[in-house]
Amino acid sequence: MGGGGTVWGTIIYDPELNLLYFGTGNGTFYDQSRRSPNGGDNLYIASLIALNPDTGRMAWYYQEVPGDQWDFDVVQPIILADLKIDGKARKVLMQASKPGFFYILDRKTGKLFSADKYVPVTWASHVDMKTGRPVEAANARDFRYSTNGKSFISPSPMGGHNWNPMSYDPKTGLVYIPEIENGQTSIFSGKSFLRAWDPIHSKVVWEVPMSDWWDRPGVLATAGGLVFQGTGTGYFCAYDAETGKKLKEIEIGTSVIAAPMSYTVDGVQYIAVMAGWGGGGWNFPHPESAAYQRGNEGRIIAFKLGGGPAPMPALLPPIQPIPQPPPLTASAETIKQGAALFAAHCSSCHANAPHTLTPDLRRMSPETHDAFQKIVLGGLLENAGMPPWNGVLSAADVDAVHAYLISISWDAYKKQQAAPNN
Numbered sequence: 085m086g087g088g089g090t091v092w093g094t095i096i097y098d099p100e101l102n103l104l105y106f107g108t109g110n111g112t113f114y115d116q117s118r119r120s121p122n123g124g125d126n127l128y129i130a131s132l133i134a135l136n137p138d139t140g141r142m143a144w145y146y147q148e149v150p151g152d153q154w155d156f157d158v159v160q161p162i163i164l165a166d167l168k169i170d171g172k173a174r175k176v177l178m179q180a181s182k183p184g185f186f187y188i189l190d191r192k193t194g195k196l197f198s199a200d201k202y203v204p205v206t207w208a209s210h211v212d213m214k215t216g217r218p219v220e221a222a223n224a225r226d227f228r229y230s231t232n233g234k235s236f237i238s239p240s241p242m243g244g245h246n247w248n249p250m251s252y253d254p255k256t257g258l259v260y261i262p263e264i265e266n267g268q269t270s271i272f273s274g275k276s277f278l279r280a281w282d283p284i285h286s287k288v289v290w291e292v293p294m295s296d297w298w299d300r301p302g303v304l305a306t307a308g309g310l311v312f313q314g315t316g317t318g319y320f321c322a323y324d325a326e327t328g329k330k331l332k333e334i335e336i337g338t339s340v341i342a343a344p345m346s347y348t349v350d351g352v353q354y355i356a357v358m359a360g361w362g363g364g365g366w367n368f369p370h371p372e373s374a375a376y377q378r379g380n381e382g383r384i385i386a387f388k389l390g391g392g393p394a395p396m397p398a399l400l401p402p403i404q405p406i407p408q409p410p411p412l413t414a415s416a417e418t419i420k421q422g423a424a425l426f427a428a429h430c431s432s433c434h435a436n437a438p439h440t441l442t443p444d445l446r447r448m449s450p451e452t453h454d455a456f457q458k459i460v461l462g463g464l465l466e467n468a469g470m471p472p473w474n475g476v477l478s479a480a481d482v483d484a485v486h487a488y489l490i491s492i493s494w495d496a497y498k499k500q501q502a503a504p505n506n
């Protein structure tokens with residue numbers, strides 16, 4: 085029996101209709117053949133749901149991805165708005181979904197008004213407006229969990245739009261989306277944009293490219309015709325809401341991924357943002373980011389007209405060199421086995437890069453190398469966040485992983501020694 089369908093994203097309330105709206109997560113296991121060998125829609129996973137908060141009864145639901153196979157949860161931010169559709173005023177719910185379609189539904193009944201692609205989509209050709217179901221591409225369910233080598237799917241499991249808040253300006257009628265264009269292959273690649281989307285005509289009005297695919301902070305649109313967004317590279321930017329022209333760029337020296345907020349004190353308007361890196365779907369800051377260059381001390385930065393420059397964090401000291409590793413005595417076959425085990429069990433936490441949230445294992449001290457078995461199997465560093473892997477890995481497995489780490493440590497050490505400054 086499968087599970088999943090958790091609610092971990094935006095929950096929004098309509099006081100006029102007295103309805104509570106939220107999206108649900110993907111199924112567990114991700115692979116539907118394991119979760120539901122006989123297939124089926126796995127009702128209520130990857131769905132939008134409206135509940136009466138007084139009774140807890142469901143008013144309506146709309147399943148965006150029946151029988152989800154691609155980690156396409158539907159917990160992205162929801163916007164409630166009044167739109168004129170086919171000449172009639174409608175109270176709608178809008179969502180730029182992870183699976184790549186921009187949905188507009190009647191928020192009282194759940195009736196689907198439109199579902200159009202706002203990023204490249206390969207898993208489905210379109211959404212059938214009569215049934216509300218996506219029309220899956222041929223062999224789409226082989227793309228992610230396959231034995232024939234196929235692995236491409238777009239959007240990737242990171243989605244065309246993830247949890248990062250989007251914003252709507254009723255004056256321009258545009259929705260401003262921090263979105264991603266990338267597919268799932270053996271190596272992530274792609275690009276990201278701040279994109280202004282016309283929900284009525286289902287088209288992009290303007291877009292601003294971000295520094296890279298990992299840079300897609302939340303967005304705030306204000307009544308003054310401005311759109312605010314930070315960057316992972318440590319800037320805070322203001323754009324013209326109608327044209328996308330950059331009007332102001334302020335260096336703050338801290339990576340931003342959260343959405344800005346607006347408030348007033350004694351008649352003075354402020355724009356503030358919780359600055360800091362994390363929660364974006366990767367386990368280390370990229371070298372171009374402010375978090376990599378200046379550290380990741382979280383702070384709240386507020387702006388007003390006529391305000392002074394933002395205080396800048398100091399640059400981090402140079403990265404310490406990789407120490408000489410212990411001798412590499414393992415066979416090539418053992419190292420290959422260790423690489424596979426590391427990729428399967430360790431790589432999601434240990435990126436083996438500078439400034440990561442977990443130790444760079446190429447920089448292990450002689451004491452850490454000596455205690456490797458006790459750390460991995462015995463839980464020597466459990467209180468520091470490294471759980472024991474006994475019952476999952478054998479002692480021989482751990483030796484193979486250790487051999488692999490020694491091997492890549494020597495590769496990095498030799499490259500370091502050959503650098504011109506050494």
